[in-house]
Amino acid sequence: MQSTQILELIKYEGNNIFIKRDDLIPFSFGGNKARKAKLFFEDLINNKYDCVVTYGSFSSNHCRVVANMASSNNLSCYIITPNEGIKETENRKMIKLFGAKFIECELNLVKETIDNLLCNLKAEGKKPYFIQGGGHGNIGTQAYVDAFNEILYFEKEKKIKFDYIFHASGTGTTQAGLICGNLINNSNKKIVGISIARKNPYGKKVVYESVKSYLDRIYSKKINIEDITFIDNYIGEGYGYYNSEIINVIKQILTFNGIPLDTTYTGKAFWGMKEHIKLNKISDKNILFIHTGGTPLFFDDLNEIVDI
Numbered sequence: 639m640q641s642t643q644i645l646e647l648i649k650y651e652g653n654n655i656f657i658k659r660d661d662l663i664p665f666s667f668g669g670n671k672a673r674k675a676k677l678f679f680e681d682l683i684n685n686k687y688d689c690v691v692t693y694g695s696f697s698s699n700h701c702r703v704v705a706n707m708a709s710s711n712n713l714s715c716y717i718i719t720p721n722e723g724i725k726e727t728e729n730r731k732m733i734k735l736f737g738a739k740f741i742e743c744e745l746n747l748v749k750e751t752i753d754n755l756l757c758n759l760k761a762e763g764k765k766p767y768f769i770q771g772g773g774h775g776n777i778g779t780q781a782y783v784d785a786f787n788e789i790l791y792f793e794k795e796k797k798i799k800f801d802y803i804f805h806a807s808g809t810g811t812t813q814a815g816l817i818c819g820n821l822i823n824n825s826n827k828k829i830v831g832i833s834i835a836r837k838n839p840y841g842k843k844v845v846y847e848s849v850k851s852y853l854d855r856i857y858s859k860k861i862n863i864e865d866i867t868f869i870d871n872y873i874g875e876g877y878g879y880y881n882s883e884i885i886n887v888i889k890q891i892l893t894f895n896g897i898p899l900d901t902t903y904t905g906k907a908f909w910g911m912k913e914h915i916k917l918n919k920i921s922d923k924n925i926l927f928i929h930t931g932g933t934p935l936f937f938d939d940l941n942e943i944v945d946i
């Protein structure tokens with residue numbers, strides 16, 4: 639994949655904040671789910687699977703990208719989604735547009751519903767490819783080892799060094815990939831995941847398991863769980879929660895830098911990054927924020943952003 643752009647964004651508390659525009663990955667409104675899905679679909683096509691199954695919520699960026707990649711490859715796509723609190727979102731509308739089939743179920747029946755669907759498809763003579771929610775797994779991790787290599791290349795070209803990388807952390811796969819890239823290249827950057835929903839110790843443990851799973855297969859490198867920085871101070875009331883400070887950050891970055899952030903992931907993480915920098919008195923550093931995408935979510939939020 640062609641490297642995504644990195645540019646200097648703002649000065650903050652004596653730091654230079656840069657941004658890596660993974661939101662501009664040129665497929666289906668980009669984002670980290672597009673970076674991951676590209677590798678999953680390479681695997682799917684190489685191994686001659688003939689349909690795809692995944693799951694996610696009504697607002698899932700992952701499901702949008704997977705449904706779009708399936709439609710563009712002429713493959714059937716099945717999306718399993720919990721039937722709690724469903725509302726119409728831009729992502730959900732697009733998933734329908736791409737012709738994916740929604741299968742709704744109770745939250746506690748997701749696993750069973752997936753197993754049944756895979757079983758039925760195989761019984762019909764199909765070869766279904768299953769992708770975990772959010773593009774979790776070693777292939778998803780690989781996508782952000784690749785992104786880390788792009789960052790190293792940029793550093794070499796521009797003769798600059800990033801001390802920190804911040805990003806929104808959800809299932810932890812993005813963070814796991816960055817941590818693996820950091821370890822493999824002995825790069826010594828601080829990788830700070832700002833949790834958008836999960837609390838510790840669980841959130842950190844999932845990142846740890848993903849790192850271990852990736853490194854076990856390929857490298858002899860090891861990691862301690864204490865070396866993982868998964869910050870759970872900025873979740874508020876949980877997934878999708880936001881406050882007026884987050885809205886203000888989103889307004890500012892759009893107004894002065896022309897870059898959209900959303901309330902669930904990137905806006906929340908950008909705000910969390912600023913708070914973390916202030917709290918820990920971080921200064922005189924080069925800091926890279928990875929814009930992990932979610933542009934359609936920006937439009938779901940637009941009315942609230944304008945109102946506050």
Ligand SMILES: *Cc1c(COP(=O)(O)O)cnc(C)c1O
Nearest residue numbers: 808809810811812903930931932
């Ligand atoms: C899914 C998502 C994340 C979180 O990525 P993980 O790899 O699941 O931690 C961050 N930002 C956006 C916009 C996302 O859609």
